[in-house]
Amino acid sequence: MSVLELVLSTWILLTVFLMALAIILGRFKIKREGKCQPLEESEQPLPRLEVLVPVKGVSPNQDEILKSLLTQNYPGYHLSFILEDDQDEANELVERLCNQYVHAHKVLSGFAKSCAQKNHNLIAGVKALRPETEVLLFCDSTNMADSDWLRRFIMPLVANGMQVVTTFRAFKPEPATLGGVCQAIYAAFLRILATMRPTPWGGATALHRETFDRLDVVDMWSHTVVDDLVLGNLLEAAGGKVRMDPCNLLVSPVHNQSVAGFLAYMDRQILFPKFTNPGMWLATVAGFLNFVLAFLAAAILSTLATLGMVAAGVGWASYIFLVVLLLSALLLRNMNPSDISLKKWLICVVPCIILVAFICLRSIIVNHIDWHGRRYWPGKGGVVLRVEWL
Secondary structure, eight states, X not given: OOHHHHHHHHHHHHHXXXXXXXXXXXXXHHHHHOSOOOOOXXXXXXXXXXXXXXXXXXXXXXXXXXXXXXXXXXXXXXXXXXXXXXXXXXXXHHHHHHHHOTTEEEEEOOOXXXXXXXXXXXXHHHHTOOTTOOEEEEEOTTOBOOTTHHHHHHHHHHHSOOSEEEEOEEEEEESOOHHHHHHHHHHHHHHHHHHHSOSOOSSEEEEEHHHHHHTTHHHHHTTBSOSHHHHHHHHHHTTOOEEEOSSSOEEEEEESOOXXXXXXXXXXXXXXXXXXXXXXXXXXXHHHHHHHHHHHHHHHHHHHXXXXXXXXXHHHHHHHHHHHHHHHHHHHHHTOOSOOOHHHHHHHHHHHHHHHXXXXXXXXTOOOEEEXXXXXXXXXXXXXXXXXXX
């Protein structure tokens, strides 16, 4: 084996084993947290809680999803649906639900001019809070929860004295299209990262109102492009601890997701940290592109080794890479609660890698974020410099 072949073999093996190690450690941490336990009554009284749900448009089963958030086994909680205006497609549904459930009400935020519309909606929801509210919970309108989810989720704030608790979500493609399964694969891997680095993530986040006010989150949200990463930065700067709850995962159905839809989703996921957390973005892009290069090298070298055109050592390193990648994909599938077939999951792994690599490369030269019909031009720290309608 030549020096070049030795270097290639070492690089290929090191890359795949580091990826596998991250997945194994994350999975171990999730297992260590234990499975969701049956709900037990707390000796401490439950805090007065309000759930803020920004809503944009409707999906095929939006009614079922929103009702799951309205039928929680939690005494006396309130829920605010926040819309831009009453012309939103979801307005009729929200009106009907608010008439049906006395603890639900609607907030109209108006249009954002200096921040992301979602941030603007959340700020409007915060300003409409009841005076007695003690705990805020932010949740996306695409997340479905079982009836005891809310009580289980906020228990760390009640029983363990935590200031902030967050969880992630799993995507359930309906049907299992290429774009939908790719999104599920991505979410399974990101769940690992979210567990390893506890910070608010898309899904749900609950925190004490006192903590929210002390951090002056409203002021920061009012001129930035994303909510969760900005909140995480504020918490980190203040030395606040975040508990990631990997057990009480939410489920987000994804209907007829196209490849273009998946790319648009991934575009935001990669670009948000480019502006708010450039170190995170750089590490993500560099690490993933290194992995993709190693994957392509392993695919090519394993073929050449089979044909007897490279040294056996390089071939074995490439075969090992592909086997470890397969086992890692199976482990990630085990972390997704939907019933995606093994065949479809494995078929979508390679396209997912290639599509995410494209988005990572694209993020290097793109300096705007397209989101719900608007184009945001962020600067340092995610501060919105300009907003354009698409």
